[in-house]
Amino acid sequence: MTEPFLVGDLVYLRPLRYEDLDGNYVHWLNDPEVCRYNRHHVLPYTREQGEEYIRHARSTKDELILAIVVKETEQHIGNIALTNIDRYNQRAEYTVLIGEPATGKKGYAKEAAVLLFRHGFFDLNLRRIYGAALEDHTMANIAAPLLGMKQEGILREAIFCNGKFNNLIYYGILKDEFIERYEKITTPIA
Amino acid sequence: MTKETFLAKLADILDEDTLDETRRTDSITAFDSMGVMAVIVMFKRDLQVSVNANRLVAAQSVGDIVKIAADKLED
Secondary structure, eight states, X not given: XXXXXXXXXXXXXXXXXXXXXXXXXXXXXXXXXXXTTSSOSSSOOOHHHHHHHHHHHHHOSSOEEEEEEETTTOOEEEEEEEEEEETTTTEEEEEEEEOOGGGTTTTHHHHHXXXXXXXXXXXXXXXXXXXXXXXXXXXXXXXXXHTTOEEEEEEEEEEEETTEEEEEEEEEEEHHHHIIIIISOOOOOO | XXXXXXXXXXXHHTTOSOOOTTOBGGGOTTOSHHHHHHHHHHHHHHHOOOOOHHHHHTOOBHHHHHXXXXXXXXX
16 A cells, blocks of 8 residues: 555545556546546546646645545545535535446445545544535435435536536535444344 | 345345345445446346335345335245
């Protein structure tokens, strides 16, 4: 593991590294499939932009932007972040980008999110973590409740994507809900 | 389809050797968004049942998933 920051059973999260640009990272953000449900792939993404973003990610104290790396293979499969960290109101926005397509049913993204949420609640002292998904993004709208996030609201026709204005569905999880779901010892359901 | 066959198919789809009804869904690594989609496809293909993803997401155990399929399973 290189520069591990948060370590799980399957993945670890680490700061982005300039060497990540030698992999598929720039390609993800120019891939229409990867970017189908986000606002990338509107203008070309360049290596220089990647360097600038990594420089920002490695130095900012206002956001936590990390690479998701599979422990077994050391493959960088995506990025995950807490942005818009609001220390007064103890909340932050969760975003994730999975760039490598063959990572479904492996539990990587879920474990990465749980690692990040735990850090957010117990080290950054957040009370609430929220995120949003386009209504058309079926996978994200399944993933959020699987993580224990509750649907909180809909911004109607908020994002222009794939040729139309899409509703944006907001989800959130509170610290108490996270503890209830992930920090209690669980036993098989009789 | 018998319950045993259903459980075997479910285990196969979710990359588990076996599954029983007491198993918690949150302990199944492959029960992520892609896994839920695969289970929806199995319901449609093998049981001719359309399942809303929210019902599967709400399932706390494999037994809860079996209950969704119950009407289509043989005794």
